[in-house]
Amino acid sequence: MSRPVRRSLEEAGRRPVLPVDPAFATTLEARLLAVAATAPPPPEPAPPAPSRLKRAFAALGVAAVVMALALLAVVTRPVPTLELLAPSNVQVALVDGTILEDPGGLLLPEGAVVTVSSSGSARIGDTLLAPGDVATIHDGQLEIRHEPPIGVVGSPSAAATPRPGATPQSPTPTPAPRATSTAGSASTPPPAPPRPSPRPTTPPAPTATTAAATPSLAPAVVRPRLRVRLVDGRRIRVTWTETYRAKGYVLVVSVSRSGPAADPVYPGSRVLGEFTVPPVPALRYRVPNGVTEVRLMVVALRKDGSVLRRSRVVTVTVPPAVDTAAPSAEADATPTALPTPTQAP
């Protein structure tokens, strides 16, 4: 049996293989050059191995430094991270007017306004947000005030899909700048969604309008698979799969009001948000008025902020001027009627 095993191994080693895809080779070379350009200067080659005594002293020194750092970390209590967790029926308005809905895992930037609807809930770090709360990030601190419950945030159509216990009320403008004043929200997810497992092994099955490639085998360090869907003509649902070793994600976007949008690049393009985990359920990005095409890309980052992997660029064509005041309650359930996002090769 040993001989057949060896023969099989030799056979495997002799097998002709497909040549390298030139596009892959070029892309990888460019990426490596970019990494080399941004990477810190490489460390000098290690000196000859020190003696055992020197190594023992060095280990003691390292241990002392580690203990000192640990003590310092305990004493100086780090500033709590302003991360939006488990959002449900929550709207985040950024200073540039961008509106994101339920962006779980978002690291809230300065000036962001988080509005919780009457049936919503969320957590920012250790702080629980109750229905009607409006939280503002000011000077890196969280300021919370309670406003009368306003129904489903910014969603005149919420009455079409009342939730148990929710009383229909007229929408109230949120205190943050808005990209648009009207929008439908027939696809808000059920409240209090469970947090995603840290390492999802089975990504959701792609639908007709899901722009995600299905590889034959999951690779070692997968690029985040960006899933994008236009749900009611003016909103884009966005989520992506987790990337091994990623410590954060950046969602970048480029938009166009006429003709095709440029491919987003990072760094360079507009950043919609920084996330610690992929948003599950999907966040919703409200497309500004007049925009006809949106291109999105998510970038997985390492702990040091360098780029680990980039997703493919997904293009969404936004239909021109639709009557957003009367959105279909079934918009999300009838995706085939909507434009299909396309994915760049």
Place this chain on the structure above:
Amino acid sequence: MDGRRDAEDERALVERARADPSAFAELYRRYLPRVYAFAIRRTGAVEAAEDVTSAAFERALRNLGAYRWQDGGFGPWLFRIVANELVDHYRRAGRATSERAIGAAQRLTPAEPRDPAEVVGTRDAVAEVLAAMSRLTPRYERALSLRYLSGLSNEEAAAALGTSRATMAVVVHRATRALRRELEREDGT
């Protein structure tokens, strides 16, 4: 003589690559076909091979500063990184045992088809052997993949494993025996 000159050239290139990205690009272009061939022979899937290849080169680039020139040259060091990435690839998801992995390996077509029955039989056996390799210890898996799938010479494979050639032979022998046992165990279940 030419071999020595090549080694000196490569050593100079590696030294330059520590500070000059274009020199690393030259190394990359020199080794890409072999690294990719190694990865795709082991994984049987283009996308997985591309990911392993890119991860390996990226890691090599990041660790180039710590690399110290050895007699075997730059190749064994790079292939050790690739072998580690391949081991990680299978350890992470344990996907080698899946039907998809076997199917992916079977999709590779020989350049010169022989008797169809023989071809099918060989490819099935190869796919099973490759799948079973991922259930060995990392050291055995590295040894077998470096010895049989990397395209390196015996000396280079031993250098990549970080052992002498004699030790490499022993490890490969034991790994082959372990692989045979693994296949027998699979047949028995």
